[in-house]
Amino acid sequence: MLSSNVTLRSGVASATIGVTLAPYGNVGMWVPATMDEEYRGSFSGIVTGTAGYSRSRQFKVETSTEIR
Numbered sequence: 001m002l003s004s005n006v007t008l009r010s011g012v013a014s015a016t017i018g019v020t021l022a023p024y025g026n027v028g029m030w031v032p033a034t035m036d037e038e039y040r041g042s043f044s045g046i047v048t049g050t051a052g053y054s055r056s057r058q059f060k061v062e063t064s065t066e067i068r
Contacts, residue, residue, distance in 0.1 A: 002030060013041035024056045031056040 005018040015037065022033040032053045039047040 001033070013039070015039050027056050027058045029058075 002021040003018060004021075005016065007014060007016045017038075018036045019032055020034045021030040023029070024031045034053070035051045037047075037049045
């Protein structure tokens with residue numbers, strides 16, 4: 001698994017977001033598996049959230065360009 005984290009700060013508030021990536025067989029690439037969020041600020045306490053992802057799919061898009 002791979003992971004990436006970012007922390008953003010503005011004044012008295014901060015947000016930390018982490019994403020974990022995992023290979024997904026039928027798509028053939030690394031896709032998000034989980035995302036964890038944590039928010040701190042002048043409010044009381046800490047706000048957290050977790051998202052889990054499954055059943056990833058790949059969509060195909062075709063385009064063409066004509067130069068005149």
